[in-house]
Amino acid sequence: MKNDGNDCCGTCPFNGVNKGILAPADKNGKFFCEIRDFVVQDPYVTYCNNHPIRNPLWLRTPRGPVWGSVHLSFDSKPLDAGIQLPAELVPPQGEGNYFRIPYFRLVRPLSGEAGICDVCGDASEKSIILMLDQDKKFFCSTAHYFEWWLKTDPTAITYLVRTPLDQEAIRYRLKALPEKLSDGLSVLADGEQEWVYDVLREIDDLLTEIRNGRNELMYQVVYADEPEFDNPKFRDRLSPHLLHIQSGLTVVGDLLRRDDLNYHAISDSVSQIGKAVGAYLRQDGARI
Ligand code: SF4
Ligand SMILES: [Zn+2]
Numbered sequence: 001m002k003n004d005g006n007d008c009c010g011t012c013p014f015n016g017v018n019k020g021i022l023a024p025a026d027k028n029g030k031f032f033c034e035i036r037d038f039v040v041q042d043p044y045v046t047y048c049n050n051h052p053i054r055n056p057l058w059l060r061t062p063r064g065p066v067w068g069s070v071h072l073s074f075d076s077k078p079l080d081a082g083i084q085l086p087a088e089l090v091p092p093q094g095e096g097n098y099f100r101i102p103y104f105r106l107v108r109p110l111s112g113e114a115g116i117c118d119v120c121g122d123a124s125e126k127s128i129i130l131m132l133d134q135d136k137k138f139f140c141s142t143a144h145y146f147e148w149w150l151k152t153d154p155t156a157i158t159y160l161v162r163t164p165l166d167q168e169a170i171r172y173r174l175k176a177l178p179e180k181l182s183d184g185l186s187v188l189a190d191g192e193q194e195w196v197y198d199v200l201r202e203i204d205d206l207l208t209e210i211r212n213g214r215n216e217l218m219y220q221v222v223y224a225d226e227p228e229f230d231n232p233k234f235r236d237r238l239s240p241h242l243l244h245i246q247s248g249l250t251v252v253g254d255l256l257r258r259d260d261l262n263y264h265a266i267s268d269s270v271s272q273i274g275k276a277v278g279a280y281l282r283q284d285g286a287r288i
Helices: 142-152 154-160 167-188 193-209 214-223 240-257 263-283
Strands: 046-048 066-071 098-102 110-112 127-131 136-139
Touching (some): 066 110, 098 142, 127 142, 136 142, 142 154, 167 263, 193 214, 193 240, 193 263, 214 240, 240 263
Antiparallel strands (some): 046 066, 066 098, 127 136
16 A cells, blocks of 8 residues: 555544554554544545644644645646745645645545646646546646645635734743643642643644744654655754654643543643743744
């Protein structure tokens, strides 16, 4: 089975086969996304931001679209300069041979035959194709697929009407977090973990919004052991503090999912996250 990256439905704990385990699933299993309620036909070339690699708290609210991968040769035209993509709509990076683009509704875009682009009218020898019930769409490039998708898919439209957070708003919210976390910790032992959980969710959301945040961190984390995919474009911009925040969220997410809560360990990890947020603001906050 084709595999374009391990951060796919095939390894996801919510894929209906793994039953809460983060690991490669039995490929003969029936893949059904428990979060988005759909049969995943191609689990090893399908992705979303609810996969634990981009969702350290294992949140079950759908985050952004579902993505499929197409060959990188389709990445031939730039996205129109006027298009501002909300952070949650930016696809996770591929490892250099393929590019990820959103499903249209629950239909996976495919790499296909020659066609005339539905956006620009250019003929291309190979196209991204979309097989709809009554129609077949062709796109010459990932950029033109994206432009069409942004205007047409209901998921995109809900994100586009949101007001994006500006740098000041992100910085302001980050500054308030260490104190909120410490308030949350003071009631944690009284069984009020939901309070601290809410603050962690806020950190998790902000990590998506921060420039050079989750998407680029994840690229490095997924491919750190594969030098051929080491991408200096990301490596040189990454903040180690963001990496600490992300790994802290993964640890505390795991602790909070256990039946027997270890308050001491949770408290320790939450304090570390608060410190990392403070260090990020002091050292790298100007890059937000
Ligand atoms: S669509 Fe997302 S949440 Fe659902 S199985 Fe795939 S990666 Fe997991
Ligand atoms: Zn085109």
